[in-house]
Amino acid sequence: MNIKYKVSRVISVSGGYQFLDAKDKKFFARSGMANYTSGTRFFQTKQVKRSDYFGLFNRSRHTANFKLLYENESSGWSASIRWFYRGSFGYSDLNGDTIADDPREMVKGHVLMNTSLAKSVGKRFQLQAGIENIFDYTNAERLPDIPGRLFFININYSIGKSFQNKKNN
Secondary structure: OEEEEEOOOOEEEEEEEEEOOOOOHHHHHHHOOOOEEEOOOOOOEEEOOHHHOOEOOOOOOEEEEEEEEEEEOOOOEEEEEEEEEEOOEEOOOOOOOOOEOOHHHEEOOEEEEEEEEEEEEOOOEEEEEEEEOOOOOOEOOOEOOOOOOEEEEEEEEOOOOOOOOHHHO
16 A cells, blocks of 8 residues: 655655565465474474464565655755554574574564655756765674665756656656
8 A cells, every 4th residue: 555645846755665465375284284493492392373373484574665755846955754664574484494484584674765866957967965874774694685875866867757847758
């Protein structure tokens, strides 16, 4: 679900939420719930119950986003701040049963916040600067693709529509 609301001529807010119940139905159908996991303590085994199963690896049950946007077409300035929440998810199989069912296999939910500021220069160029992951969230072991806080500067060129006067194109 996504919602966008224009607060004024230059300010809008938007947000979204996704619920995902991603499970491997074949896993439970194939074994009739007789799946066993080997624990690390005293080589114990236990039967995996449906309630133990967290879902597919790298799939969060809950994700959400929120964005506040300032966009002034006549001056060419725009700015945004965005929050993104990703709920917990399984990242690795530590107990050898091929599913995410152990709390040690989970990545905790986290929030990332990004911001940017842009200015159109002429009709085809835009200068942009911003910060991604403002709070410097990292989890090097389980999320190496999130390196921490990133600063950026872009020069964008539009071949098609111009950055200014969108209504006239």
